Amino acid sequence: MSRLIVVSNRVSPPTGGNANQGGLAVALASALRESDGIWFGWSGEEVERFTGEIDYQRNDGVATATIDLEPQDTDEYYNGYANRTLWPLFHYRIDLAEYERSFAGGYARVNSRFADTLRPLIEPDDLIWVHDYHLIPLGLALRRRECRNRMGFFLHIPWPPRRLLLTLPSHAALVKSLFAYDVIGFQTADSLDAFVDYVQGELGMFVGSDGIIHVAGRVVKLITCPIGIDAAGFRRAADDPAARAAHEAMLESANGRAMLIGVDRLDYSKGLEERFLAYERFLAAHPEKHEQVFLLQIAPPSRVEVNSYQEIRASLEAVSGRINGAYASAEWVPIRYVNQGYPRDELAAMYRAARIGLVTPLRDGMNLVAKEYVAAQDPDDPGVLILSRFAGAAEQLREALLVNPYSAEDVADAIAAALAMPREERIARWLPLMANVEREDVTWWMRRFIAELADMRRAVA
Ligand code: ADQ
Numbered sequence: 001m002s003r004l005i006v007v008s009n010r011v012s013p014p015t016g017g018n019a020n021q022g023g024l025a026v027a028l029a030s031a032l033r034e035s036d037g038i039w040f041g042w043s044g045e046e047v048e049r050f051t052g053e054i055d056y057q058r059n060d061g062v063a064t065a066t067i068d069l070e071p072q073d074t075d076e077y078y079n080g081y082a083n084r085t086l087w088p089l090f091h092y093r094i095d096l097a098e099y100e101r102s103f104a105g106g107y108a109r110v111n112s113r114f115a116d117t118l119r120p121l122i123e124p125d126d127l128i129w130v131h132d133y134h135l136i137p138l139g140l141a142l143r144r145r146e147c148r149n150r151m152g153f154f155l156h157i158p159w160p161p162r163r164l165l166l167t168l169p170s171h172a173a174l175v176k177s178l179f180a181y182d183v184i185g186f187q188t189a190d191s192l193d194a195f196v197d198y199v200q201g202e203l204g205m206f207v208g209s210d211g212i213i214h215v216a217g218r219v220v221k222l223i224t225c226p227i228g229i230d231a232a233g234f235r236r237a238a239d240d241p242a243a244r245a246a247h248e249a250m251l252e253s254a255n256g257r258a259m260l261i262g263v264d265r266l267d268y269s270k271g272l273e274e275r276f277l278a279y280e281r282f283l284a285a286h287p288e289k290h291e292q293v294f295l296l297q298i299a300p301p302s303r304v305e306v307n308s309y310q311e312i313r314a315s316l317e318a319v320s321g322r323i324n325g326a327y328a329s330a331e332w333v334p335i336r337y338v339n340q341g342y343p344r345d346e347l348a349a350m351y352r353a354a355r356i357g358l359v360t361p362l363r364d365g366m367n368l369v370a371k372e373y374v375a376a377q378d379p380d381d382p383g384v385l386i387l388s389r390f391a392g393a394a395e396q397l398r399e400a401l402l403v404n405p406y407s408a409e410d411v412a413d414a415i416a417a418a419l420a421m422p423r424e425e426r427i428a429r430w431l432p433l434m435a436n437v438e439r440e441d442v443t444w445w446m447r448r449f450i451a452e453l454a455d456m457r458r459a460v461a
Contacts, residue, residue: 001035003127004037004450006032007041007129010044011040013029013059031450038065050069054066065121067113076102080103085103085104088268090158092160094167099169114135115141115145118142119145122147122149124148124149130152139178139180151453153185154449158363159186159192162194182219185224187365188224188365189395191365223449226445228443231438234372242345242349246345247353250350250353258419259354260415265299268362269361270362271388275411278409278411279334280323290327316337359385359386360411364388367391380427385433386414386415396440
C-alpha cells in the first residue's frame with residue numbers, strides 16, 4: 001500500500017473523541033493512519049517572515065506537518081485570491097469577485113511555498129491528494145520540482161460555467177495547471193460537464209466519454225466523486241444520551257410547534273436572506289400557521305475579514321429583525337437566529353427535533369448539512385428535507401422536496417407541503433434518502449478517490 005499525503009489549506013487533525021470532528025477529518029484520519037501518511041497544510045498562524053519551517057505533530061496516530069505564512073500571504077492568498085476571487089466566481093457571483101494582480105501573485109507565491117516545503121517530504125511511491133480551490137496550481141508547482149508521483153486533486157466547490165470563468169484574468173493558465181494532476185475529481189456531473197465544456201470549447205482539447213484527456217504524453221482522468229458524511233457516526237451521535245437530552249430540551253422549547261431548521265456557515269452562497277424572505281412569504285400566505293411553526297437558523301460567522309461577509313451578517317440581522325417585528329407575539333418569535341457553533345451531538349439532536357430541514361443554498365458544491373439532516377432523523381417519524389436544486393447534493397437526494405431557492409413562492413409552497421405531508425409519505429421519501437447517505441458516505445468517497453488515483457501510472461521521467 002502506498003503512503004498517502006493529503007494536502008489542504010488548513011489541517012484539522014483528530015482531537016481525541018470524535019464528538020466535534022467533521023466527517024472529512026475522521027475519514028482522512030483513518031486513511032492516514034492506515035498508510036502511515038501525512039497531512040500537510042497551513043497552520044492558520046502567521047510569522048513576520050516566511051521560513052519554511054515545518055511543525056510536525058502526531059495526534060491520535062495521525063501525522064501532520066504544518067507551516068506558518070506571512071501576513072501578506074494571508075491577505076493576498078487566503079482572504080484575497082481564494083476568498084475574494086475564486087470563491088465568488090466559482091459560486092457564480094462575478095458581481096462580488098475581485099480581480100487583483102496582487103491576489104494572483106500571492107496565490108502563486110503561497111502555492112510555491114507549499115511546493116518547496118512539501119517536496120522534500122515526498123517519497124517516490126507516495127500518493128498525493130490535494131484538496132480544493134486554494135491549491136489548484138500546487139500539482140504543477142510540484143511537477144516543476146521533479147515530482148513524478150501520482151497526484152490527485154479534488155474540488156469541494158462547484159466548477160463555474162465557461163462564460164463566467166472567462167471573466168477571470170489568466171483563466172487558461174489556471175485550468176491548464178490542473179493537467180499536472182492524474183485525477184481531477186468533482187462533486188457533481190454538472191461541475192464536470194462545465195469543466196469539459198471549457199476544456200473542449202476554449203482550449204480545443206478532446207475529452208473522451210470516459211473522462212480521459214491526453215495531455216503531452218500523459219493521461220489525466222476526470223471523475224465525479226460526491227463527498228458524503230460519516231453517516232454511521234452521525235446516526236450514533238443522534239442516538240447517544242447527551243443528544244437525547246438535548247433533543248428533549250429542544251422539543252420542550254418548541255412547545256408543540258413545528259420547527260424548521262437551517263444550519264449554515266454565514267456565507268452569501270447559502271441563500272440565507274432568500275430563505276428568510278421565503279419563510280416570510282409562507283407566513284403571509286398562511287395566517288392559520290402563525291404560532292404553530294418557527295424557524296431556527298444557526299449560522300456561525302465565517303471569513304469575517306472579507307467585506308461581503310460583514311455585509312451579509314448585517315443584512316440578515318435586519319431582515320430577521322423586521323420579520324420578527326412584523327409577526328411576533330408575546331408568546332411566539334417566528335425566527336430564532338443564532339450565530340454560534342454547536343457540538344455534533346447537539347446539532348444531531350436539533351436536526352432530529354426539526355420537522356423540516358431547510359437547505360436552500362443559491363449554489364453549493366455538495367452541502368453536507370442536507371445529508372446530516374437525513375442521517376439524524378427518527379426512522380419512525382422522519383422530517384422532510386427541502387433542498388435547493390442548486391446544491392450538489394440534489395444530484396443524489398432526489399426524494400427531497402427540491403426547490404428553486406431564488407423563488408420565495410416555490411420555497412413557501414414547499415414549506416406548506418412539508419408541514420402537511422403524512423407520515424407514510426415522509427417515511428417513503430426518507431428511506432431512499434437515508435440509503436443513499438449511508439451507502440455513499442465519506443469513507444466510500446475517500447476510498448473511491450484513492451482507488452482511482454492508485455490505478456493511474458506514475459509519470460514517466
Ligand atoms: P461548506 O461550505 O462549509 O463546505 P457544508 O457542506 O454545508 O458547507 O459543510 C458545513 C459543515 O459545517 C457541516 O458538517 C455542518 O454540520 C458544520 N456546521 C455548520 N454550522 C455549524 C454550527 N453552527 N455548529 C457546528 N457545525 C456546523 C464546503 C463546500 C460544500 C461541501 C463541503 C465538503 O462549500 O459544498 O459540501 O465543503 O466538500
